[in-house]
Amino acid sequence: MMTVKARRSGSRWRGLLRWPLRILAAFVLLSFFLVLLYRFVPPPVTITMLLDPNGITKEWMGIDEMDPDMPRAAIAAEDGKFCTHHGFDVDAIAKAAIHNASGGRIRGGSTISQQTAKNVFLWQGGGFVRKGLEAWFTMLIEAGWGKRRIMEVYLNVAETGIGTYGVQAGAIRYFHHGAGxxxxxxAARIAAVLPLPKKRAAIAPGGFTRRYGNTIAARIGVVQRDRLDGCIN
Structure with a gap:
């Protein structure tokens, strides 16, 4: 027969376990709520923006208003399999891991979907916790938003310069006209800036950025020809 002490001990452990489960349930519900909300409403601000000491310059632009070469440039530069993967490019992740293990300049294997999840819901930097949360939100937006909305949000929250977010603000900053x-x-030069927006500029770009921009510009034609942007048209 269970003693009073044993019953009290079991009750105490159940009480201790209840709080983590409640926190987990609250996080899951909040995740679903935010993903559903941002399917229809532009994210007002992100953690990256709030932590930026240079301030925030941004202006939302719907993907229908953008020049079609802008999303094509993003696909050409960042994620050639954007329309065919389900949030993760396993081959790119494996190649990046092999490259990084060999030393030298760190290379990422993140898709546009992963970058969007990170930029909207999380913070910059690495770590297993952040990467795990990134995977969770990537799966949610792939299921709840679809490719077109993911690209639209990505091109509006990605950092395109110091204190500058989104391709509309980036286009005005660099070229004095809108992204339309x-x-x-x-478009290729803005895409060339995306990986290192604080160190690169789309106007009068340095050697690497200029060459990379030229490469992206050539790839845009391939994206259009092969309909690698078919999921956002």
Whole structure:
């Protein structure tokens, strides 16, 4: 027969376990709520923006208003399999891991979906916790938003310069006109800035950024020809 002491001990352990489960349930419900909300409403601000000491310059632009070469440039530069994967490019992740293990400049294997999940819901930097949360939100937005919405949000929250977020603000900053009338070269240069927006500039770019922008501009034609942007048209 269970003693009073044993019953009290079991009750205490159940009480201790109840709080983590409640916290987990609250997190899951909040995750679903935010993903559902941002399917229809532009994210007002992100953690990255709030922590930026340079301030926030941004202006939301719907993907229908953007020059079509801008999302094509993002696909060409960041994620050639954007329309065919389900949030994760296993081959790219494996290649990045092998490259990074060999030393040298660190290379990422994140898809546009993963970058969008990180930029909207999380913080910059690495770590297993952040990567795990990134995977969770990536699965949610892939299921709840679809590719077109993911690209639209990505191109509006990605950092395109110091204190500058989104391709509309980036286009105005660099080229003094909106992202609705970007040339192919201009779209490619903004895409070239995305991996290191604090160290690169799309106007009068340095050697690497200029060459990379030219490479992206050439790839835009391939994206259009092979309909690698078919999921957002």
């Amino acid at each position: 009338r970007l040339t192919r070269t201009e």
